[in-house]
Amino acid sequence: MSAKPRLHSPEDDLAFMRSIVQGDARVPMTLAVCYLAGGLLYGAQCLFHLGQVFGVIRLPELANLVVVVGITATFLAVLTWAILRDRKQGASSRGPLASRTLNAAFSATGMANTAVIIVFAVGAWRDQDFGIWLYYAAIVFALQAAAWFVAWT
Incomplete structure (x- = not known):
């Protein structure tokens, strides 16, 4: 026979929700x-x-x-x-929700940057054209601008 499930009080639910939003006090x-x-x-x-x-x-x-x-x-x-x-x-x-969201935005920017590096590297190598890398700086600028916009808002 299975154990009877424990019923949570509203205080337990609020404490759980608070821990999700606030996280640890340190940044x-x-x-x-x-x-x-x-x-x-x-x-x-x-x-x-x-x-x-x-x-x-x-x-x-x-x-x-x-x-x-x-x-x-x-x-x-x-x-x-x-x-x-x-x-x-x-x-x-991992800190409060806002801090975790900001970290997620910059992590996603880093992953997108890695994907762009791979795409540009393959394209430049295949075409034997270093000029393709000149577009990479503009892409990084756009990705970083998007991440910092998320941080600002």
Whole structure:
């Protein structure tokens, strides 16, 4: 014979709904850490390339590749750390609903960005045309604008 189901009181239901909306009291910093790391690392890469344009930095091709790949690898390490930290803390500590919605919007933007990278890479490789990559910056701008619009509203 099965156990009799426990009846919930209205207070239990309200407490459950409050926990969904409010989440944990602390604000998750994962998104902020990832954006800070991305901004600092890729900002440094832009300065590196600017130094190359003006002739201040002159490195062999392999060293240039190591710098660029190293910056991306460092960012991926920060991103991996942030993802693992989030998973270790569990779903209960993901913050209030607004914060989770904002994280979802930026995560979706990142996934769309990854899909665009794959599409542009395949197209550029197939057509042997580097000019295709010039459209990529405009797409990233549009995706980021949409994500920040969600954050603003």
